[in-house]
Amino acid sequence: MGSLDGNALAGVMHHLFGRDMTTMAYTCTSCGRTGVMAEMVVYMSGPGAVARCRNCDTILLMLTERHGMYCVDMSGTTQIPAPLKGD
Numbered sequence: 394m395g396s397l398d399g400n401a402l403a404g405v406m407h408h409l410f411g412r413d414m415t416t417m418a419y420t421c422t423s424c425g426r427t428g429v430m431a432e433m434v435v436y437m438s439g440p441g442a443v444a445r446c447r448n449c450d451t452i453l454l455m456l457t458e459r460h461g462m463y464c465v466d467m468s469g470t471t472q473i474p475a476p477l478k479g480d
């Protein structure tokens with residue numbers, strides 16, 4: 394399977410964060426590229442999803458699910474989603 398863009402993660406990320414995350418801003422920890430999640434290069438062929446930087450191929454985000462529990466690793470970005478208002 395080839396790569397997709399960050400919109401491929403829109404549904405599950407909305408489920409986890411309670412809002413549209415495709416417009417979430419990020420900065421790549423490796424090359425400093427800034428963008429939004431929709432621009433990430435996403436691979437869905439492994440046991441989870443991996444989102445890479447469009448500029449340098451660094452892993453920005455990994456998402457796995459096992460038995461209904463999700464693990465989101467966003468260590469490739471220097472920005473994380475702001476909490477929802479009211480949280």
Ligand SMILES: [Zn+2]
Nearest residue numbers: 421424446449
């Ligand atoms: Zn990068």
